[in-house]
Amino acid sequence: xxxxxxxxxxxxxxxxxxxxxxxxxxxxxxxxxxxxxxxxxxxxxxxxxxxxxxxxxxxxxxxxxxxxxxxxxxxxxxxxxxxxxxxxxxxxxxxxxxxxxxxxxxxxxxxxxxxxxxxxxxxxxxxxxxxxxxxxxxxxxxxxxxxxxxxxxxxxxxxxxxxxxxxxxxxxxxxxxxxxxxxxxxxxxxxxxxxxxxxxxxxxxxxxxxxxxxxxxxxxxxxxxxxxxxxxxxxxxxxxxxxxxxxxxxxxxxxxxxxxxxxxxxxxxxxxxxxxxxxxxxxxxxxxxxxxxxxxxxxxxxxxxxxxxxxxxxxxxxxxxxxxxxxxxxxxxxxxxxxxxxxxxxxxxxxxxxxxxxxxxxxxxxxxxxxxxxxxxxxxxxxxxxxxxxxxxxxxxxxxxxxxxxxxxxxxxxxxxxxxxxxxxxxx
Numbered sequence: 179x180x181x182x183x184x185x186x187x188x189x190x191x192x193x194x195x196x197x198x199x200x201x202x203x204x205x206x207x208x209x210x211x212x213x214x215x216x217x218x219x220x221x222x223x224x225x226x227x228x229x230x231x232x233x234x235x236x237x238x239x240x241x242x243x244x245x246x247x248x249x250x251x252x253x254x255x256x257x258x259x260x261x262x263x264x265x266x267x268x269x270x271x272x273x274x275x276x277x278x279x280x281x282x283x284x285x286x287x288x289x290x291x292x293x294x295x296x297x298x299x300x301x302x303x304x305x306x307x308x309x310x311x312x313x314x315x316x317x318x319x320x321x322x323x324x325x326x327x328x329x330x331x332x333x334x335x336x337x338x339x340x341x342x343x344x345x346x347x348x349x350x351x352x353x354x355x356x357x358x359x360x361x362x363x364x365x366x367x368x369x370x371x372x373x374x375x376x377x378x379x380x381x382x383x384x385x386x387x388x389x390x391x392x393x394x395x396x397x398x399x400x401x402x403x404x405x406x407x408x409x410x411x412x413x414x415x416x417x418x419x420x421x422x423x424x425x426x427x428x429x430x431x432x433x434x435x436x437x438x439x440x441x442x443x444x445x446x447x448x449x450x451x452x453x454x455x456x457x458x459x460x461x462x463x464x465x466x467x468x469x470x471x472x473x474x475x476x477x478x479x480x481x482x483x484x485x486x487x488x489x490x491x492x493x494x495x496x497x498x499x500x501x502x503x504x505x506x507x508x509x510x511x512x513x514x515x516x517x518x519x520x521x522x523x524x525x526x527x528x529x530x531x532x533x534x535x536x537x538x539x540x541x542x543x544x545x546x547x548x549x550x551x552x553x554x555x556x557x558x559x560x561x562x563x564x565x566x567x568x569x570x571x572x573x574x575x576x577x578x579x580x581x582x583x584x585x586x587x588x589x590x591x592x593x594x595x596x597x598x599x600x601x602x603x604x605x606x
Contacts, residue, residue: 191556191557192557193218193219193221193557193558193559193560194219194220194554194557195216195219195220195221196220196221197220198216198220198222198288198289198384199221199222199224199286199287199288199289199579200213200216200217200221200222200223200224200287200288200289200290200291201224201226201280201287201289201290201291202223202224202225202291203226203271203280203290203291203293203294203299203304204291204292204293204321205227205233205234205235205293206233206234206235206293206369207235207260207337207366207370207373208293208321208337208368208369208370208372208373208376208400209291209292209293209321209373209376210225210233210261210373211260211369211370211372211373211374211377212291212321212373212374212376212380213225213264214260214261214262214263214264215373215374215377215550215552216289216377216380217262217263217264217562218262218263218550218552218559218560218561219557219559220557220560221288221289222265223263223264223265224265224267224283224287224571224575224579225261225264225265225266225267225566226267226268226269226280226283227266227268227269227568227569227597228268228270228271228597229268229269229270229569229594229595229596229597230268230568230597231568232266232268232568232569233257233261235256235257236252236253236254236257236568237252238254238256238257239254239256240254240255241254241255242254242255243255243258243539243541243542243545245541245542246541246542246543251541251542252568253539253541253545253567257565258545258547258564258565259547259548260373261565261566262537262547262561262563262564262565263560263561263562263563264563264565264566265566265571265574265575266566266567266568266569266571266572266599267569267571267572267575267576268568268569268572268596268597268598269572269595269596269597270594270595270596271302271304272302273594273595275590275593275595276595276596277302277303279576279590279595280304281303281304281308281312282579282580283575283579283580284304284309284312284313284316285309285312285313286313286579286580287313287316288315288317288384289316289317289318289319289384290309290316290317290318290319291319291321291376291380292304292318292319292320292321293320293321293322294322295322295332296326296331296332297332306318306320306395310393310395313393314391314392315387315391315392315393316393317380317383317384317387317393317394317396318393318394318396319379319380319383319395319398320395320396320397320398321372321373321376321398321399321400322335322398322399322400323335323336323339323340323399323400323401324399324400324401325397325398325399325401325402326397327397330401335399335400335401337366337367337368337400338362340368340400340401340404341362341363341367341368341404342360342362343401343404344368344400344401344404344405344408345404345405345408345411345412346362346363346367346368346404346407346408347360347361347362348360348421348422348423349408349411349422349423349424349425350362350363350424351424351426352424352425352426353423353424353425353426354424356426358424358426360424368400368403368404369400371403371404371407372398372399372400372403372404375398375403375406376396379396379398380396383396410430410431411430414430428483428487431480432450432476432480433476433479433480433483433486433487434447434449434455434458434479434483434486434487434490435448435449435450436487437516438490438491438494438502439491439494439495440494440495440497440498440499440500440502441495441496441497441498442498442499442500443498443499443516444499444516445494445499445503445513445514445515445516446513446514446515446516447502447506447511447512447513448513448514449512450512451476452468452474452475452476454510454511454512455467455468455473455476455479456468457506457509457510457511458506458509458511460509461505461506461511462490462493462494464489467486467489472485472486473486499515500515503515531551532549533548533549533551534547534548534549535547535548535549535561537561537563537564538564539564540567540570541567545564545565547561547564549561566599567599568597568599569597569598569599570599571599572587572596572598572599573587576596
C-alpha cells in the first residue's frame, strides 16, 4: 500500500532545511537528484527550465504519466523520478533579460546548483565569481562530467560514458568464459551517486557558512564520484596491482556470496562469515564441507571457489528457492529472493517503510513516486508537491522573490523570455 498523503501531515515539524532557497539550474539526473534531496528536507527549490521545452528528461519516455482520460501527458516517468518538491520557473537563459532575472534570483538564494559545461555560465554572467560579488554567502555547486579542471574539463559527461570510463562496467557482468560481457548498471547510478555527493557537499558548506558567513564554490564531477565508489575493488587494485575482472553475481572476496539455482528459480546466498557457512552446510545436510580445510575459512573458500561453487550448486538445485529461503532464514543465514520491481513494491517491508508514495498531480489527479529513504526523528522529510508542470510557478516565484508585477510578467512572456504554466496564463 502506498503512502497517499505527504509525510509532513503526520508531523507539523518544519524540515531541516526550511527557510533555505535553492536555485536549481540543473537538468537530467545528477543535479535534480541533489536538489530533490534538498527539497525533501524542506528547502524551497526553484527549478529553472527552458520555456516550451523544459528539462530534457520531460521527453525521455515512454512511459509517460496519463491524464484523467487515460491519454499520455508530457510528464515522463524519468522526469517524475527526481523533481518533486520543486517549483518550475521557465526562463530563457539565452536572453539578456533572462540572465538578469536568474542573477537577481541568485542574489536571493542560499544555494545554486548547476550542471552546465565548463565556461557556459561565465559567458552569461552567471558563473560563481560573478554571482559571488552580488551574494558572498551563496553556496554555488557545479556538477559536471569531469570537473572544472583537468584535461577533460571541457568534455560533456553522461552516465553511461562515465560508467565505462570510471571502471564500474569492467566489474559488472559475467566473465567472458561464462558468456558475459561488460555491462552498465540498470539505472543511472553514476548520476545518482554524484547527486548524493553534491548534496553532502552542500550540507558541509552550509555548516561552514553558519560558522563564518562565507559561501563557497563546490566542484563535483561524475567521473570523480564514480571512481570514489569503486570502494573495495578500487582499493584492492591499488593494494595488489591486480586488475579485477567480472564475476557476475559473485563477490570478489567473500564466498559463497552470489546467486544460486533453486529447482525453480535463483535465490541469493550471502554468507558473511565462517559461522554462517557452518549453518548453511547444516541446512544443506553437507556438514563435511564446513570441516574441510579447503573451505573452513573464508580466505580458503575464496582461493578454492572454483571447486566449491559447483558443489553448492548441485545441492541448491534440489529445493525451490522459497524452500531454501525459509530454511536458511530460520537458521540465521543471510539469503533472499531476486525480486522484479512488481515484487519490490509489493514487499511488506518496502510498504511498511513507505517507499511507495502517492501525491496529487494537476494532470492525472495523482502520481505514484518512490519515497525518500531519509528518516529523521525531529525534522522528517515532507512531500509537499509533485514534480511541477513546466512553468507552473513562474509568476508566483518571480512575484514573491523579485516583486515583478503582472504586466511585466505578461510582457516577458509575450517576448518569449518567460514561459507561464496554463493556470498562470489564464491569470496574467
